Amino acid sequence: MHASSGAEMKTFFSIYGGFLFNAMSIIQDIDKGGGEIIRVEITEFKGTQYLNLRVWYTDAESGEYKPTKKGIAVKPELYQALKEAVLAAEEPLLGQPG
Numbered sequence: 001m002h003a004s005s006g007a008e009m010k011t012f013f014s015i016y017g018g019f020l021f022n023a024m025s026i027i028q029d030i031d032k033g034g035g036e037i038i039r040v041e042i043t044e045f046k047g048t049q050y051l052n053l054r055v056w057y058t059d060a061e062s063g064e065y066k067p068t069k070k071g072i073a074v075k076p077e078l079y080q081a082l083k084e085a086v087l088a089a090e091e092p093l094l095g096q097p098g
Contacts, residue, residue, distance in 0.1 A: 024049070029056075029065075037065060043073065051079055 022044040030038040035058035043052040054071030058064070074082050090096055 023052075039065070039067075045073070049076060050074055
């Protein structure tokens, strides 16, 4: 998988499932194949920041990435538990200790 590196500090708005999120910082885009990426970004909604992990697709007309409803917005208080769960999944998934 290809992944872009570095954080992009841009402010723009994205609509996920009818909700408008202020996308504060794109952390990384991970190429999923088939014209899709997994975008890791910090977003804001109603004054709360979230870690947003979402699948984006390439729009056939514009060639630009657009968000899908496939993803999750993680509140700051849940971030540590999610991080620990992902690290715990490393060994069973990849055969490497997390």
